[in-house]
Amino acid sequence: MAAEQDPEGRAAARPLLTDLYQATMALGYWRAGRARDAAEFELFFRRCPFGGAFALAAGLRDCVRFLRAFRLRDADVQFLASVLLPDTDPAFFEHLRSLDCSEVTVRALPEGSLAFPGVPLLQVSGPLLVVQLLETPLLCLVSYASLVATNAARLRLIAGPEKRLLEMGLRRAQGPDGGLTASTYSYLGGFDSSSNVLAGQLRGVPVAGTLAHSFVTSFSGSEVPPDPMLAPAAGEGPGVDLAAKAQVWLEHVCAHLGLGVQEPHPGERAAFVAYALAFPRAFQGLLDSYSVRRSGLPNFLAVALALGELGYRAVGVRLDSGDLLQQAQEIRKVFRAAAAQFQVPWLESVPIAVSNNIDEEALARLAQEGSEVNVIGIGTSVVTCPQQPSLGCVYKLVAVGGQPRMKLTEDPEKQTLPGSKAAFRLLGSDGSLLMDVLQLAEEPAPQAGQELRVWPPGAQEPCTVRPAQLCEPLPSLAESRALVQLSLSQLSPEHRRLQSPAQYQVVLSERLQALVNSLHARASP
Amino acid sequence: MAAEQDPEGRAAARPLLTDLYQATMALGYWRAGRARDAAEFELFFRRCPFGGAFALAAGLRDCVRFLRAFRLRDADVQFLASVLLPDTDPAFFEHLRSLDCSEVTVRALPEGSLAFPGVPLLQVSGPLLVVQLLETPLLCLVSYASLVATNAARLRLIAGPEKRLLEMGLRRAQGPDGGLTASTYSYLGGFDSSSNVLAGQLRGVPVAGTLAHSFVTSFSGSEVPPDPMLAPAAGEGPGVDLAAKAQVWLEHVCAHLGLGVQEPHPGERAAFVAYALAFPRAFQGLLDSYSVRRSGLPNFLAVALALGELGYRAVGVRLDSGDLLQQAQEIRKVFRAAAAQFQVPWLESVPIAVSNNIDEEALARLAQEGSEVNVIGIGTSVVTCPQQPSLGCVYKLVAVGGQPRMKLTEDPEKQTLPGSKAAFRLLGSDGSLLMDVLQLAEEPAPQAGQELRVWPPGAQEPCTVRPAQLCEPLPSLAESRALVQLSLSQLSPEHRRLQSPAQYQVVLSERLQALVNSLHARASP
DSSP: OOGGGSTTGGGSOOTTOSBHHHHHHHHHHHHTTOTTOEEEEEEEOSSOGGGOSOEEOOOHHHHHHHHHHOOOOHHHHHHHHHHSOTTOOHHHHHHHHTOOSTTOEEEEOOTTOEEOTTSOSEEEEEEHHHHHHTHHHHHHHHHHHHHHHHHHHHHHHHHTTTSEEEEOOGGGSSHHHHHHHHHHHHHHTTOSEESBHHHHHHHOOOBOOOOOHHHHHTOOSOOOOSOOEEOOTTSOSOOEEHHHHHHHHHHHHHHHHTOOTTSSOHHHHHHHHHHHHHOGGGOEEEOOSSOIIIIIHHHHHHHHHHHHHTTOOOOEEEEOSSOHHHHHHHHHHHHHHHHHHHTOGGGGGOOEEEOSSOOHHHHHHHTSTTOOOOEEEEOHHHHSOTTOSOOOOEEEEEEETTEEOOOOOSSGGGOOOOSOEEEEEEEOTTSOEEEEEEEETTSOOOOTTSOEEEEOTTOSSOEEEOOSEEESSOOOOSOHHHHHHHHHHHSOHHHHSSSOSSOOOEEEEHHHHHHHHHHHHHHOO | OOGGGSTTGGGSOOTTOSBHHHHHHHHHHHHTTOTTOEEEEEEEOSSOGGGOSOEEOOOHHHHHHHHHHOOOOHHHHHHHHHHSOTTOOHHHHHHHHTOOSTTOEEEEOOTTOEEOTTSOSEEEEEEHHHHHHTHHHHHHHHHHHHHHHHHHHHHHHHHTTTSEEEEOOGGGSSHHHHHHHHHHHHHHHTOSEESBHHHHHHHOOOBOOOOOHHHHHTOOSOOOOSOOEEOOTTSOSOOEEHHHHHHHHHHHHHHHHTOOTTSSOHHHHHHHHHHHHHOTTSOEEEOOSSOIIIIIHHHHHHHHHHHHHTTOOOOEEEEOSSOHHHHHHHHHHHHHHHHHHHTOGGGGGOOEEEOSSOOHHHHHHHTSTTOOOOEEEEOHHHHSOTTOSOOOOEEEEEEETTEEOOOOOSSGGGOOOOSOEEEEEEEOTTSOEEEEEEEETTSOOOOTTSOEEEEOTTOSSOEEEOOSEEESSOOOOSOHHHHHHHHHHHSOHHHHSSSOSSOOOEEEEHHHHHHHHHHHHHHOO
16 A cells, blocks of 8 residues: 555655665665565664653654555656666566565554663564665654654653643744654643644644734724624623624723723734634634733733623633743733722633743743743744754664674764664662663563663673563553653653753663673674 | 645645644634735745855745645545534635635745845735635745755855765654655755655655665675676676675785785675675775774775776775764875775775764865865754754735735834835845845836935934846746855855854835834834
């Protein structure tokens, strides 16, 4: 089945979304008679992003969808033939036409679980030629998804559990799919909703949004709505002319606030009335198209109080410029005073939403004790991950034909760990994480309560650990999003710090360390 | 026609790839009887990216494709109905079903031309409801394309015209389409090629790639190729066993380099032989899977010299770790000495390709006078634009029903310029850029040689300028990529600086300034 016919449509990657060297290597393997050698690759990252001590694994569902649909179409093979040398053996292209992922096995960290440097997010095994071809698309699907989920989880940790976080970064993303991926995985990481409608349609992410400045400034105040009448919320009784009702309330509000009744912009008020006529049960005012204090706020109050008379409650206000924290305090004060003055208690707690290039630092300020901000919209800084716009995942060969493989480059950072491996997560008696152990797949699993000798990477000496509990396979929950919350709660406070000098330990088993040593010795005679 | 059936397939955005507030505002406009009011929006950015003084406009073709295909399908409308309130008038959804862009007009800077703050990249006019709905997808399609094209142009300016630049960032992109967009627009901005096969297939970008470390480390040296024989390049005469021939050359090479013949890794050599059998006319060696000096280089020379005997010339070597500049000098020295020793002059000039997280600073070092590096692969830093991962384009309403509109927020940075406008680019007598003038669409165009009074934004006084030439519409060339070269050559050295304190001037005409003043006065009585 072609990827494009997938029910989730264009979000699936195509087989040719790959680096050309995967295809040239495929020919090399094929020419060497090794296309079907059994191979295993691991996909992992080398450092936690953003200076923190954790990352979240994400993108697995996209990978599964990609692998299920993986097949080179005739047009794909023809394009490859046009790029490779003209005298390439046609039998190679026949082989490409026959490929699918039916012999590929993927083991993975569950979507939303904690991931640490060196621990594989994916372990991909199958025929050498095919699993090599998968490198680039799998990296592409996992790296950014994991990065943005981690970024969103950090923002959630900063915001605390109460604030509502809205992702609104589609326009800042790397084109259409960057936006779709960002919306999906920032929801996974802990955001409440997204502005991205397609993410709602294709991925079930809750979507949210009300109005922009263009809506407000498009009204001059001289427009005549075709039907200005609004029926009461309860559905009984006659409708009222909402614009006229708001005009009456405007006089009360201006008198209460000490403003001249001419000061609030008539176009802004007309826009609020128009929006309230369309969404009487979900009226939100965007306050800063003109002056917040002298126009946006009195206009909002006039329309909200007019709606209130009909039994509707406004659902919020939004600010998109200026000192958001301070304005929120002032607006809340005005809401409280107006609630008392006009005897409408619900007005006190109308949610205040803010946006405007909010990054981690600005979010910390908005989330501080006593803040009156309720909803925070974040675009650029969740979607582009400006602190570190790439996770830098790699996909490395660890075994061929059952034999361990290791990249022994002179750059120690780029060396790999050989062999088909298993990862275990060791827990203390309180359920918190102790460390991850990487060992060879054929080694017996560690046992709870038993002492274990392990090697921190690069260490000269092993150390011992006695886990109270352990998990393998890592816990798989129905709801990946719930897993994120569980995962984060397992981190020690030290590892949950966003700039963490103390990294979580990923250690090697004794036999894995011995294999590393032996391969080093063999390569440096 | 559904976007998915577009020949370029999933690269086109869908109509629901938009922020929900576009749909809620659509209902607001519709309910207010204003859906078909004539409106005009401008898409622009407020600051040049990366601290420089220029940007390139890009993404226009993607926008045109999107606009041509724009239509809400039944499933899209049903999804919107599920998100909006249940008592929404069904006639609104009928209206949505009828929408297309047949009444939308877009004026744009040509793909690849210079763009400056405040000058519209797109001017979009048409029925208010439709042009509002287009905001998010157009921003999504233009912002990142322009950002990455500008980033690529900066990297090209640093590299100079001679170095070959390969974009290889697919795995670091924001999912599949982020990668496709990045590859396309880094080529537009001045890169020579991309590793991304899909960008070749769908967009005609030249693709390049050879082999990765996994290919090298997948060989142990004990593999037996099914057919080790290679025919001479000229096609005449008997074939030879390439592995055996390389083994003979290895002894000469090791003697020449003062290495033991056991030192070079046999698996690496087997990999090179396998690759050379598949690509005898395009053999490249990846030198750093083990030790460059003691393994990669002698193995490469052995295979290259064996190929050379058959009339084939190796096309390059690649390094992916360590001090790339210094290693390139050393490798060139070895090539020169071996060329003399073995009397194969072509070996002297075998291209040296490098990669490994190359950013602007590292590129400047690799491009310095005397560098022996010929080809530079750049991934993360061209694709993710880490210096500034978002251009921050905005899409602002400037006129409705022929009346100018202006956002007069208290944040001066966020104020907009009112009215339907035209932009002119004034040139000096040598063809270099003087400044861009924004004026109202109905004003007469500036004339070459005639003095013009203009307002720098925010200035207290107008200034005068006498352009020798001017261009409106901005020059449209068949090849957008050629336009990029022309565009960059028009910049003064000061504006071409990558961290430029001197920004290119975008100024207002007298009448536009007068309109701004009058709207300010009207809003602040």
